Amino acid sequence: xxxxxxxxxxxxxxxxxxxxxxxxxxxxxxxxxxxxxxxxxxxxxxxxxxxxxxxxxxxxxxxxxxxxxxxxxxxxxxxxxxxxxxxxxxxxxxxxxxxxxxxxxxxxxxxxxxxxxxxxxxxxxxxxxxxxxxxxxxxxxxxxxxxxxxxxxxxxxxxxxxxxxxxxxxxxxxxxxxxxxxxxxxxxxxxxxxxxxxxxxxxxxxxxxxxxxxxxxxxxxxxxxxxxxxxxxxxxxxxxxxxxxxxxxxxxxxxxxxxxxxxxxxxxxxxxxxxxxxxxxxxxxxxxxxxxxxxxxxxxxxxxxxxxxxxxxxxxxxxxxxxxxxxxxxxxxxxxxxxxxxxxxxxxxxxxxxxxxxxxxxxxxxxxxxxxxxxxxxxxxxxxxxxxxxxxxxxxxxxxxxxxxxxxxxxxxxxxxxxxxxxxxxxxxxxxxxxxxxxxxxxxxxxxxxxxxxxxxxxxxxxxxxxxxxxxxxxxxxxxxxxxxxxxxxxxx
Amino acid sequence: xxxxxxxxxxxxxxxxxxxxxxxxxxxxxxxxxxxxxxxxxxxxxxxxxxxxxxxxxxxxxxxxxxxxxxxxxxxxxxxxxxxxxxxxxxxxxxxxxxxxxxxxxxxxxxxxxxxxxxxxxxxxxxxxxxxxxxxxxxxxxxxxxxxxxxxxxxxxxxxxxxxxxxxxxxxxxxxxxxxxxxxxxxxxxxxxxxxxxxxxxxxxxxxxxxxxxxxxxxxxxxxxxxxxxxxxxxxxxxxxxxxxxxxxxxxxxxxxxxxxxxxxxxxxxxxxxxxxxxxxxxxxxxxxxxxxxxxxxxxxxxxxxxxxxxxxxxxxxxxxxxxxxxxxxxxxxxxxxxxxxxxxxxxxxxxxxxxxxxxxxxxxxxxxxxxxxxxxxxxxxxxxxxxxxxxxxxxxxxxxxxxxxxxxxxxxxxxxxxxxxxxxxxxxxxxxxxxxxxxxxxxxxxxxxxxxxxxxxxxxxxxxxxxxxxxx
Numbered sequence: 001x002x003x004x005x006x007x008x009x010x011x012x013x014x015x016x017x018x019x020x021x022x023x024x025x026x027x028x029x030x031x032x033x034x035x036x037x038x039x040x041x042x043x044x045x046x047x048x049x050x051x052x053x054x055x056x057x058x059x060x061x062x063x064x065x066x067x068x069x070x071x072x073x074x075x076x077x078x079x080x081x082x083x084x085x086x087x088x089x090x091x092x093x094x095x096x097x098x099x100x101x102x103x104x105x106x107x108x109x110x111x112x113x114x115x116x117x118x119x120x121x122x123x124x125x126x127x128x129x130x131x132x133x134x135x136x137x138x139x140x141x142x143x144x145x146x147x148x149x150x151x152x153x154x155x156x157x158x159x160x161x162x163x164x165x166x167x168x169x170x171x172x173x174x175x176x177x178x179x180x181x182x183x184x185x186x187x188x189x190x191x192x193x194x195x196x197x198x199x200x201x202x203x204x205x206x207x208x209x210x211x212x213x214x215x216x217x218x219x220x221x222x223x224x225x226x227x228x229x230x231x232x233x234x235x236x237x238x239x240x241x242x243x244x245x246x247x248x249x250x251x252x253x254x255x256x257x258x259x260x261x262x263x264x265x266x267x268x269x270x271x272x273x274x275x276x277x278x279x280x281x282x283x284x285x286x287x288x289x290x291x292x293x294x295x296x297x298x299x300x301x302x303x304x305x306x307x308x309x310x311x312x313x314x315x316x317x318x319x320x321x322x323x324x325x326x327x328x329x330x331x332x333x334x335x336x337x338x339x340x341x342x343x344x345x346x347x348x349x350x351x352x353x354x355x356x357x358x359x360x361x362x363x364x365x366x367x368x369x370x371x372x373x374x375x376x377x378x379x380x381x382x383x384x385x386x387x388x389x390x391x392x393x394x395x396x397x398x399x400x401x402x403x404x405x406x407x408x409x410x411x412x413x414x415x416x417x418x419x420x421x422x423x424x425x426x427x428x429x430x431x432x433x434x435x436x437x438x439x440x441x442x443x444x445x446x447x448x449x450x451x452x453x454x455x456x457x458x459x460x461x462x463x464x465x466x467x468x469x470x471x472x473x474x475x476x477x478x479x480x481x482x483x484x485x486x487x488x489x490x491x492x493x
Numbered sequence: 494x495x496x497x498x499x500x501x502x503x504x505x506x507x508x509x510x511x512x513x514x515x516x517x518x519x520x521x522x523x524x525x526x527x528x529x530x531x532x533x534x535x536x537x538x539x540x541x542x543x544x545x546x547x548x549x550x551x552x553x554x555x556x557x558x559x560x561x562x563x564x565x566x567x568x569x570x571x572x573x574x575x576x577x578x579x580x581x582x583x584x585x586x587x588x589x590x591x592x593x594x595x596x597x598x599x600x601x602x603x604x605x606x607x608x609x610x611x612x613x614x615x616x617x618x619x620x621x622x623x624x625x626x627x628x629x630x631x632x633x634x635x636x637x638x639x640x641x642x643x644x645x646x647x648x649x650x651x652x653x654x655x656x657x658x659x660x661x662x663x664x665x666x667x668x669x670x671x672x673x674x675x676x677x678x679x680x681x682x683x684x685x686x687x688x689x690x691x692x693x694x695x696x697x698x699x700x701x702x703x704x705x706x707x708x709x710x711x712x713x714x715x716x717x718x719x720x721x722x723x724x725x726x727x728x729x730x731x732x733x734x735x736x737x738x739x740x741x742x743x744x745x746x747x748x749x750x751x752x753x754x755x756x757x758x759x760x761x762x763x764x765x766x767x768x769x770x771x772x773x774x775x776x777x778x779x780x781x782x783x784x785x786x787x788x789x790x791x792x793x794x795x796x797x798x799x800x801x802x803x804x805x806x807x808x809x810x811x812x813x814x815x816x817x818x819x820x821x822x823x824x825x826x827x828x829x830x831x832x833x834x835x836x837x838x839x840x841x842x843x844x845x846x847x848x849x850x851x852x853x854x855x856x857x858x859x860x861x862x863x864x865x866x867x868x869x870x871x872x873x874x875x876x877x878x879x880x881x882x883x884x885x886x887x888x889x890x891x892x893x894x895x896x897x898x899x900x901x902x903x904x905x906x907x908x909x910x911x912x913x914x915x916x917x918x919x920x921x922x923x924x925x926x927x928x929x930x931x932x933x934x935x936x937x938x939x940x941x942x943x944x945x946x947x948x949x950x951x952x953x954x955x956x957x958x959x960x961x962x963x964x965x
Contacts, residue, residue, distance in 0.1 A: 069953075070952070070953075071952050071953055071956065072953045072956065072957065113855075135881075138872070139872040139873050139877075139949075142871060142872045142877075143871070143872050143873050145871060146866055146871060149911070149914075150918065153914075153915060153918060153919050154918055154919060160919065161915055161919055164911075164915075164919075165908070165911060165915070168907070168911060169904060169907065169908060169911075172871075172903075172904050172907055173901070173904045176900035176901065176903060176904060177897070177900070179881075179884070179900060180884070180888065180893070180896055180897060180900060183881075183884055183885050183888045183896075184888055186885070187888060187889055
């Protein structure tokens with residue numbers, strides 16, 4: 001057996017967290033703790049890059065598989081990656097160090113504990129994307145609630161307790177039904193190993209109920225309309241780094257779950273419930289875009305825009321077309337970069353002015369030009385301007401949707417226009433116009449670390465906007481095989 | 494001649510009790526030595542139990558009225574470990590209340606003896622004898638802090654209600670005896686058939702009596718008051734040890750004499766289980782006293798244990814035993830935390846007293862965080878696996894309703910555990926608590942927390958031991 005590279009990816013942040021746990025917690029600026037955390041996450045990022053380089057793009061089989069007996073005769077600890085999951089792992093390891101750099105200003109107290117929570121969170125998130133056993137997946141999926149609950153609750157804003165509880169209980173409620181489904185799958189099929197389940201298939205008479213149970217969990221996590229209400233609350237109250245993790249990675253777990261489990265395990269049911277997903281996605285796209293237009297709070301606006309963007313993702317996945325699914329994956333990666341950047345942009349002005357209200361800003365373009373340029377870039381990426389990664393994703397999704405269902409695609413395209421409306425209007429109100437407040441003149445432009453973070457996010461956003469081939473090549477074979485498998489399954493039923 | 498080695502643990506522990514009583518009478522100021530000797534006695538009993546009985550797969554003694562099998566040995570060992578740990582972490586608490594007397598260890602030993610007899614019983618009379626022995630000791634223990642009104646009230650309440658339930662139990666036993674003509678479980682099992690409707694009454698009476706002992710809804714009324722009023726260390730004992738014995742007896746009753754009547758009792762157990770899970774989760778939300786809250790949460794946990802029993806399968810029984818073992822560890826850890834909330838010789842037991850604990854006592858708070866998330870059943874902590882095994886067994890029998898209700902009530906229960914975490918981590922801090930705790934208290938907290946936290950690395954070991962239990 002080769003070096004267990006995936007397990008080390010999962011374990012390394014936890015080891016870093018343990019190390020931090022035994023260092024002394026200094027009050028104020030605890031730079032040692034920060035460097036330890038940063039070092040751990042950067043090493044993890046490099047390992048994941050190595051993983052990507054040595055990844056074989058010509059096969060859809062799971063690679064780097066580790067399979068160990070965990071509970072005798074019941075569950076194996078099995079991890080592995082294919083073209084679909086590897087990008088999410090890289091996204092996770094890429095975003096986490098940026099989060100750690102960004103804590104400088106936003107987290108004032110108990111920095112060490114915050115970093116421990118972030119590192120443990122990273123372990124769980126990578127675990128979710130690697131897991132090839134349903135129980136292992138569930139374990140990581142649920143365990144992530146603990147650090148996120150603490151991140152929102154301890155370091156959050158004034159209404160943090162309410163938001164943390166809402167986040168925790170909503171997600172838990174969704175997930176317990178998935179647990180019932182997972183155990184039922186074990187009794188129906190005799191295994192919880194994903195690769196084996198792909199081959200065996202699940203009897204179609206059970207599929208609808210099982211699909212709904214998984215759906216209840218993923219719909220809350222995505223979040224889909226009408227169970228999206230926890231997201232704006234959680235985003236608004238969470239500290240910047242928490243919002244970034246939440247938007248960039250946590251929401252992707254559900255999209256990934258839809259592709260890996262809902263499509264892969266329950267092909268017949270996926271076909272049956274496509275209209276449901278279409279309806280909910282279209283409502284999410286149009287309805288939450290309108291809500292976003294009305295928001296006064298910048299973070300809330302971006303949170304609602306996340307719901308709309310994830311609406312595109314679920315729409316794309318269930319078109320069951322090559323373009324649709326590829327578009328969804330690219331849209332998720334792109335949204336991971338762009339929403340992270342947007343939350344950081346809001347965090348940057350919030351650190352200076354302590355307000356997230358749109359009307360307390362205006363005319364800051366002359367005061368902080370560098371910030372305004374980068375903010376512009378991410379605004380345009382969020383609305384899907386050609387040349388940014390957002391465009392590739394949305395375009396492919398809509399292409400897939402037009403192939404499958406013309407009406408849905410037309411309505412969803414309207415969402416693109418609305419997206420442009422609320423993002424540009426937000427930018428206009430915050431950056432352009434008259435100077436509304438004399439205090440704004442005291443704002444200073446990006447400092448070094450902020451500049452670094454935003455550029456790190458800007459480069460891939462632009463790069464993949466012009467040249468998405470690395471992403472598409474990685475996922476292509478896996479997606480093709482997934483769709484072929486889907487069609488053979490449907491045909492045989 | 495019977496092989497008396499098999500009951501050597503019981504013989505040894507009864508001799509120790511008598512010796513300690515005599516010692517206490519004749520020697521003045523002997524509390525400390527009695528405590529140490531009784532710890533030693535439990536230790537020796539544990540070693541004898543492991544040595545003499547652990548390899549026995551099934552043997553009966555005294556006209557088949559006592560049975561020694563894997564389940565009895567395992568449950569006895571858990572009982573002894575529980576009793577030992579309660580005793581070691583009690584001393585500092587008792588000293589502060591000036592009730593550090595010889596009676597305490599002797600009473601604990603007697604109740605342990607009663608439980609061991611219960612666990613091994615294969616006969617109605619032996620079972621009842623053990624039950625009463627442990628109950629009598631527990632009545633006195635509940636009132637042990639006799640200068641406090643609440644403690645006396647707790648003892649009295651427990652006595653009156655428990656006597657009532659014993660009466661019901663005895664009535665049930667006499668009905669069963671009347672229909673089967675024997676008090677022996679194996680013979681009853683062969684004699685009974687489900688056509689006798691009055692027999693159902695007998696079963697129901699016995700189940701009611703047992704449900705009372707494990708405080709399953711709707712026979713739980715005594716638990717919150719008794720748990721709140723009793724001295725904290727006694728509450729710890731109440732929440733752990735008697736439940737193990739009562740659960741064992743529950744398993745034996747259901748699966749030896751009444752196995753053929755499964756249609757009669759399965760619905761009752763399912764009802765008890767669902768009612769306990771839901772009620773335990775909902776009623777705990779409004780509590781302000783930690784001990785009362787633990788009482789309601791223990792009602793909920795008993796509901797999950799019963800869910801395993803309701804499946805009528807070996808997997809179900811095994812999952813219940815795993816559940817109760819993990820629950821014992823979590824409870825021990827939680828009470829160790831509770832016993833650390835002491836400031837100037839006064840113990841604090843309101844939830845509000847935990848406010849902002851994480852600022853002054855980060856390690857203690859971290860332990861509580863782990864324990865509470867584990868009690869709420871969040872992976873990857875031990876409490877999740879406990880629930881996982883139970884629901885695995887439940888779903889194997891396609892009891893979807895039970896599983897879904899159970900899992901939904903974990904979400905409700907998560908709310909009140911989260912509320913405590915919120916108070917510890919998100920609220921304003923109060924004064925510091927004393928930190929000069931006894932070594933044993935720190936030891937039990939550390940070990941149990943580590944067990945909870947790292948259980949997921951080695952989940953197979955416990956299953957391996959428990960999977961040797963095959964009752965059906």
